[in-house]
Amino acid sequence: VIKEALRVLRSFIPTSIEFRENITDRCRIVSADPTQIHQIIMNLSTNAADAMEGKGGILEFSLQNVELEEGSPELDERLKPGEYVMLQVRDTGCGISPDILDRIFDPYFTTKEVDKGTGMGLAVVHGIVASHGGSIHVASEPGRGTTFKIWFPTSPDEVPAETIPTDEIPTGTERILFLDDEKQLATLGRLQLESLGYSTRSETNPLKALEIFELDPGRFDLVITDMTMPGMTGDQLVRELLRIRPDIPVILCTGYSERMDEMSALGAGFRACVMKPLERRKLAILVRRVLDKTT
Numbered sequence: 001v002i003k004e005a006l007r008v009l010r011s012f013i014p015t016s017i018e019f020r021e022n023i024t025d026r027c028r029i030v031s032a033d034p035t036q037i038h039q040i041i042m043n044l045s046t047n048a049a050d051a052m053e054g055k056g057g058i059l060e061f062s063l064q065n066v067e068l069e070e071g072s073p074e075l076d077e078r079l080k081p082g083e084y085v086m087l088q089v090r091d092t093g094c095g096i097s098p099d100i101l102d103r104i105f106d107p108y109f110t111t112k113e114v115d116k117g118t119g120m121g122l123a124v125v126h127g128i129v130a131s132h133g134g135s136i137h138v139a140s141e142p143g144r145g146t147t148f149k150i151w152f153p154t155s156p157d158e159v160p161a162e163t164i165p166t167d168e169i170p171t172g173t174e175r176i177l178f179l180d181d182e183k184q185l186a187t188l189g190r191l192q193l194e195s196l197g198y199s200t201r202s203e204t205n206p207l208k209a210l211e212i213f214e215l216d217p218g219r220f221d222l223v224i225t226d227m228t229m230p231g232m233t234g235d236q237l238v239r240e241l242l243r244i245r246p247d248i249p250v251i252l253c254t255g256y257s258e259r260m261d262e263m264s265a266l267g268a269g270f271r272a273c274v275m276k277p278l279e280r281r282k283l284a285i286l287v288r289r290v291l292d293k294t295t
Contacts, residue, residue, distance in 0.1 A: 001034045002063060002087070005041035008191055013049045016056030023063040030085050031155040035279045036128045039188060043121040044089040044148055046184035051093025051146065062088040066151070074151065078135040083154045090147040096140035104138065121182050124276065169281055170288035171197040174221035178202045179209050179237075180253070181229040185276075189224065189253070192280050193287070206232040210240055217245040222291055227254035238269045249294045251286065253278065 006019060013019075041061075048059050066086045068074055075081065096104065105126040129136045133153050140146035176198045180186040183204055190202035201220075203209040206229045213220065223241060227234035238250045249271040265273035271290045274283065 001037045002041055002061060005038045005045075006061065009042065009045050012187060013045065013059070014056070017049055017052055018056075018058050020058060020060040021062075023061065024065060026065070027063055028065050028083060028085050028154040030132075030152040032132050032152060033128075033279065036132075039185075039278075040087075040125050040128055040150070041089070042184045042188050043125050043182075046187075047121060048089065048091035048093060048146070051091055051095070055093075057092035057145075058090075060088075060090040062086075062090075064088075065154075068151075074135075074137070074149075076135055078130070078133070079151055084134075084151040085154060087150040087152070088147060090145065092145040095142040095144055096138070096146055097142055101138065101140060105136075121184060169196065169284045171284065172288060172291060173197050173199070174291055175199045175219060176201075176287070177209060177213065177220045177223045179206055179223070179225040179229070179234075180204065181206075181226060185226075189278060192278065192283060193224075195280075196284050196287070198287070205229075206234075206237050210237060213241060213248075214244055217248070220248070221294070222249050222251065222287065224251045224253050224287075227252060234270075235268045242269050247294070249290050251290060 002023060003021075006021070010019060045059060052059070064086050066084050068079060068081055068084060070081050072081070105122050126136060129150055129152075134151050136148060136150045138146065138148050176193055178186065178189045178193060178200055179202070180189060181204050186202040186204050190200045193200040201212075203212070206225070209223075209225075210232070213223070223238075225234045225237055229237075232240075234252055234254065238252075241248050241250055250269065252265045252268075252270040252273045254273070254276060271293070272286055274286055
């Protein structure tokens with residue numbers, strides 16, 4: 001999964017950033033959602049690339065088996081003595097100031113400019129790691145880069161064959177406009193949809209997306225949008241889209257469930273609601289269901 005994510009990353013991260021891999025071919029088994037592991041790599045890597053923007057540097061990925069014993073400094077309230085697989089992502093970028101280091105996993109905390117994202121990337125990573133029973137630690141020094149270490153508990157058994165879905169994932173050829181103000185999530189969403197056969201354009205600015213849509217309302221068959229974005233929220237956007245073209249189906253893709261649940265999303269004009277992080281199979285089924293109902 002990590003090597004696949006790196007192939008995707010290499011296609012849009014500048015070549016001035018050198019990739020280095022130290023991935024064991026004897027990795028122990030962990031019980032994990034492949035799409036969510038993919039998203040961890042995408043989020044950490046694009047943040048690292050931003051930290052090295054304009055200067056280049058090294059982005060290093062390590063995956064190793066580790067055993068934590070009693071007294072190991074890595075042990076915390078989540079990590080107990082035992083066998084783990086440790087994923088490490090290290091960059092040589094600008095680093096993180098000590099006075100904000102303990103806040104980087106807070107939802108909506110960001111040091112980026114207002115049009116560069118809302119700061120959900122690391123909060124999403126933290127949530128994914130916690131849901132897998134793991135732990136994430138960060139070490140950083142201004143001017144000397146940042147290192148993230150993630151420990152995943154190993155699974156005692158091989159993955160049963162019957163847990164691997166064998167049914168086909170629905171695909172299509174329709175045209176989709178995908179919006180997320182986090183650059184890495186917008187890219188990941190586009191790549192997932194393109195892998196399903198859809199012609200997809202991704203945008204991070206809802207005002208620009210609305211302008212594109214208004215210039216040619218028949219260009220897209222479906223719009224998928226985030227909720228919380230700078231300049232215009234998802235519910236504001238769907239009202240404008242429906243004003244321009246009342247029959248355009250719009251799916252809400254959000255991690256901010258307190259603001260908009262599925263029932264209120266339907267009442268706001270969305271055809272469906274899906275929660276982050278996106279799982280490829282679930283996304284494929286939902287997109288196909290919404291498009292088929294439209295036609």
